[in-house]
Amino acid sequence: MSKPESTLFSDAQGVAKALGEDIIFGRLPPGSRLIEDPLMARFGATRHGVRQALVELERLGIVVREKNKGASVRALAPTEVRQIYEVRELLQRQAALHIPLPAEPALVEALEALHTQFLQHLRERDFSALHRVNDAFHLTLFSGCGNPYLVASIRHYMGLSLPVRAQRTAMAGHSEAAAEEHLAMIQLLKGSDSVALAELCVAHLQLAKLDYLQGADHQR
Numbered sequence: 001m002s003k004p005e006s007t008l009f010s011d012a013q014g015v016a017k018a019l020g021e022d023i024i025f026g027r028l029p030p031g032s033r034l035i036e037d038p039l040m041a042r043f044g045a046t047r048h049g050v051r052q053a054l055v056e057l058e059r060l061g062i063v064v065r066e067k068n069k070g071a072s073v074r075a076l077a078p079t080e081v082r083q084i085y086e087v088r089e090l091l092q093r094q095a096a097l098h099i100p101l102p103a104e105p106a107l108v109e110a111l112e113a114l115h116t117q118f119l120q121h122l123r124e125r126d127f128s129a130l131h132r133v134n135d136a137f138h139l140t141l142f143s144g145c146g147n148p149y150l151v152a153s154i155r156h157y158m159g160l161s162l163p164v165r166a167q168r169t170a171m172a173g174h175s176e177a178a179a180e181e182h183l184a185m186i187q188l189l190k191g192s193d194s195v196a197l198a199e200l201c202v203a204h205l206q207l208a209k210l211d212y213l214q215g216a217d218h219q220r
Helices: 012-024 036-043 047-060 078-097 105-124 127-143 148-160 162-170 174-189 194-203 206-218
Strands: 063-066 070-073
Touching: 012 036, 012 047, 012 162, 036 047, 047 063, 078 127, 078 148, 078 162, 078 194, 078 206, 105 127, 105 174, 127 148, 127 174, 148 162, 162 206, 174 194
Parallel strands: none
Antiparallel strands: 063 070
């Protein structure tokens, strides 16, 4: 696997963004060590900036830092993946069930705008932007439940599952299928079947989880 292309960033946010994308899109595989001096050289950043970036990526759940060992890309064991997705399914099902249907027009309009952006980024093959809009779509959707604590929990577990789900963004056919399911969610929001909406939100999670687990099995 080729090394990520060098890019200069002078602030922790820029380092965290670029390094995070290297991780979630598979350019830095699980278990890769993240050593401060090479990162400083690559990004033109201070040691403080690199450390702050690693702290932020640790907060997101995609980097682990251990005493006397330093930082490395988080590797999720199959058991962890199953457990994380079990919680994601529970949270997203409940959020979907609590969205009043038909949904508020403002919510539908916001999701339609995000869907349009998703399709544009898909046509342009801009997978970084596609990933960001995808997350915005789902968080906007679940905000309709009216419970900010539930939405915050969904956001947290979306972060923990980044190594599992983000790599699928650039896979052939995946984003096209996701776009179709997003459109189906919007249509369900205009109706009255909360159960169908909840089932679709849960089904939407499955392919990334199954692909990751199958990949883990092949590596054994």
